[in-house]
Amino acid sequence: MDPKPDRIIQIPVTVQGGCASTSSGCGDSHGRKSGLPAHIQAKIQDHPCYSEEAHHHFARMHLAVAPACNIQCHYCNRKYDCANESRPGVVSEVLKPAQAIHKALTVAASIPEMTVVGIAGPGDALANPTRTFATFRGIREQDPGIKLCLSTNGLSLPQHVDDLVALGVDHVTITINSIDPEIGARIHPWVLWERRRVFGLEGARILISQQQKGLEMLVERGVLVKVNSVMIPGINDHHLKEVSRRVKEKGAFLHNVMPLISDPAHGTYFGLNGQREPTEAELSALRDACEGDMNMMRHCRQCRADAVGMLGEDRSEAFSLARIDQDLPDYEAVRERRDQVQAAIRERMAARKRQGGTVTSIPSAASATPPSVRPVLMAVATKGGGLVNQHFGYAREFLIYKATPDGVRFEGHRRADLYCTGPEACNDRAQVLASTVRALEDCEVLLCARIGIEPWSVLEAAGIMPNGEHAMAPIEDAVMAVYREMMAAGRLDMAAEETTQCA
Known part of the structure; x- marks a missing residue:
């Protein structure tokens, strides 16, 4: 049995009607804040990369058919035969179109939750x-x-907009790191334009102009546009709020600010020259600052260009060319089964909303709630489905939620080393636990389905309280329930914030 410390006073959870999991309004997680039209919400409701809610339930796959790129980025080093790195630009094998089509149909037959097939590299989709x-x-x-x-860097986007629309591509992501050529030239040293390399400011001006033109053209044709931006401390971090404001003006509906990955082992220019990555606090603060202008994506995993499965998992190895059958099953039966599975998922999601959704705020009747109550970050181990349903030992990542008196907001994810590799074998426990504590150092609670005595003790000693009492509960409900328990116990006074690591 899991160890259980003295119980905190349990307060009944009152479910508020009508709204989903955050405090910013009703509808999808990106529609709550700005009230997206119903037709846009319908387009993103099954798209795990565009909808925070959908990423708990639906899968996607990336097809690695685009090896060439037409710009150079200081944060990129493409690898075409790598199985060990988890970042954009990396694939195990580059596919020819016929191979990619066969693979997509094979995966669709095996993963009925898959709703989206994307091309995101390993180079640039529109450079190929x-x-x-x-x-x-x-x-x-x-x-x-x-x-x-x-997904595209946008350099060749304007000339291909009509082709995309004709094929029914109605979701496009553009990576826009700058709207200022001075800043852009520090990130992209050259672009390939009209069969020649154009360097420095001139190249940056061309790239920015093409990105903005392509964005406008897509929006005019009714294509949903998400903008990705890489946060690079000291280079574009203070500039990205202006980027967010501009792309919103142009019609993009979602902005994904991603942290720079600059591990020297990856061999990128920034990595080899000491450019640091942003801290979790810096990334969260920038996303909060941009959110005044734009709907922000917080569930991105910066996936490989051949990722398969739910966000947060990668099953691409199981679907390598050497492992998939040459003959497809009866595809009519595949589509019928997929439609049934996905309809059942949508019905479960709709039923939850009809039942009142998740707890979004402390009830107004709770007049004892002081205005100085501080927020709390909580980590969650989940296998998907929007539930607290994973054993601590099997978690490769933790989802991070912020609880406040106004509601629960998803903040992002933190990767972790796998604690348990099987019933008889575990990794170096001390090393793995130390790594997990560092990753979750600003969190006060860790929600999971189960957790053993040893990790419980280490996390508790580090000020991170494990909690296995909400197994199989919806994540946001569990987070708010624990937050209420902490409030009832008098643990959320702002006066205590100085001794707390939580943001």
Whole structure:
């Protein structure tokens, strides 16, 4: 049995009607704040990369058919035969269009929760237009029900907008790191434009102009646009709020500010030259600052260009060319099963909303709630489905939620080393636990389905209280329930904040 410390006073959870999991309004997690039109919410409700709610329930896959790139980025080093790194630009194998189509249909037959097929590299999708569009056409012909999605740096976007629309690609992500050429030239040293390399400020001006033009053209044609930006401390961190404001003006509906990955082992220019990554606190503060202008994405995993499965997992190794069958099953039966599975998921999501959704705020009747109550960060171990349903020992990442008197907000995720590798074998426990404590040092609670005595003791000693009492509960409900318990116990006074690491 899991160890259980003295119980904190239990306060009944009052569910508020009508709204989903954050305090910023009703609807999808990106629609709550700004009231997105119903037709846009319908487009993103099954898209795990565009909807915070959908990422708990639906899967995606990236097809690595685009090896070439038309710009150089100081944060990128593409690898085409790597199985060990988890970051954009990395794949185990580059596919030809026919191979990619076959793989997409095979995965669709095996993972009925898959709603989206995207092309995101390992180079740039539109620097390889023949391969990209041949792949999309083949998938569209075989399975019109799969959403098609594309990520691009935007340099070649304007000339291909009509092709994207004709193929029914209605979700496009553009990586925009700057709207100032002086800043852009520090991130992208050159672009390949009209068959020549253009360096420095001139190249940055061309890239920015093409990105903005392509964004406008997509929006005019009704394509949903998400903008990705890489946060690079000391270079574009203070500039990204202006980027967010500009792309919102142009019609983008979602902004994903991602942290720079600059591990020297990856061999990138920034990594080899000592450019530091942002801290979790810096990233969260920038996202909060941008959110005044834009809906922010906080659940991005910076996936490989051949990722398969739910966000937070990668099953690409199981679907390598050497492992997939050459013959497809009866695809009509595949589509029928997929439609049934996905309809059941949507019904469960809708039923939850009809029942009142999740707890979004402390009830107004709780007049004893002081205005000085501080927020609390909590980590959650989950296998998906929006539930607290994973054993601590099997978690490769933890989702981070912030609880306040106004509600619960998803903040992001933290990667972790796997504590347990099987029933008889565990990794170096002390090393793994120390790494987990560092990753979660600003959290006060860790919610999981179960946890052993040793990790419980180490986490508790570090000021992170494990909690296994909300197993299989919806995440936001569990977070708010624990927050209320802490409030009732008098542990949330702002006066105590000086001794707390939580942001």
